[in-house]
Amino acid sequence: DSGVTQTPKHLITATGQRVTLRCSPRSGDLSVYWYQQSLDQGLQFLIQYYNGEERAKGNILERFSAQQFPDLHSELNLSSLELGDSALYFCASSPRTGAYEAFFGQGTRLTVV
Amino acid sequence: GQQLNQSPQSMFIQEGEDVSMNCTSSSIFNTWLWYKQEPGEGPVLLIALYKAGELTSNGRLTAQFGITRKDSFLNISASIPSDVGIYFCAGQRGRAGGGADGLTFGKGTHLIIQP
Numbered sequence: 001d002s003g004v005t006q007t008p009k010h011l012i013t014a015t016g017q018r019v020t021l022r023c024s025p026r027s028g029d030l031s032v033y034w035y036q037q038s039l040d041q042g043l044q045f046l047i048q049y050y051n052g053e054e055r056a057k058g059n060i061l062e063r064f065s066a067q068q069f070p071d072l073h074s075e076l077n078l079s080s081l082e083l084g085d086s087a088l089y090f091c092a093s094s095p096r097t098g099a100y101e102a103f104f105g106q107g108t109r110l111t112v113v
Numbered sequence: 114g115q116q117l118n119q120s121p122q123s124m125f126i127q128e129g130e131d132v133s134m135n136c137t138s139s140s141i142f143n144t145w146l147w148y149k150q151e152p153g154e155g156p157v158l159l160i161a162l163y164k165a166g167e168l169t170s171n172g173r174l175t176a177q178f179g180i181t182r183k184d185s186f187l188n189i190s191a192s193i194p195s196d197v198g199i200y201f202c203a204g205q206r207g208r209a210g211g212g213a214d215g216l217t218f219g220k221g222t223h224l225i226i227q228p
Contacts, residue, residue: 045215104155
């Protein structure tokens with residue numbers, strides 16, 4: 001158990017819909033990272049937050065957004081969903097800004113039908 | 114986005130054999146990491162490398178940070194059934210201790226062990 005909690009574990013939704021994925025980082029970790037894992041693209045970094053502020057952006061679509069709240073939990077919002085957004089979404093957390101120290105949650109499997 | 118070139122894509126080996134896999138990039142990375150992922154789980158960090166030329170071990174696992182900072186290798190000695198899984202290399206351009214940067218991952222090496 002990495003200490004990073006992601007909910008829900010599975011999500012099935014229709015095209016065009018909007019969903020919110022939630023991440024609770026390990027106790028004391030200030031950084032949260034979001035990754036997308038799909039069969040064709042592999043693991044792709046989406047975005048990082050540190051202590052409530054956005055710190056780095058990767059291959060995140062404009063239809064996707066994230067935020068980190070004062071209690072340090074984070075949410076990833078995916079809107080106008082397309083079939084190609086079906087993937088595993090992972091959250092990782094670390095005590096500082098270094099992604100090399102990050103521990104991953106178990107992921108949320110999103111299926112868009 | 115950029116991906117690391119990881120090979121081989123899959124390996125079918127006998128229990129007890131040694132395993133080698135590697136990762137290359139056209140760009141320099143300042144940190145190299147190796148992860149293992151099992152079905153239904155997130156990646157788990159195995160080894161982190163912070164310095165060019167560094168050789169680090171974690172039990173039967175040994176990884177090296179290439180001297181050019183553009184590659185890394187992972188070796189597993191005397192494989193056992195629980196080594197089955199997907200192994201990912203990952204690089205980070207940011208320097209240790211500072212700088213925000215996500216990880217760039219390879220596509221993984223799927224390790225299958227035949228008893």
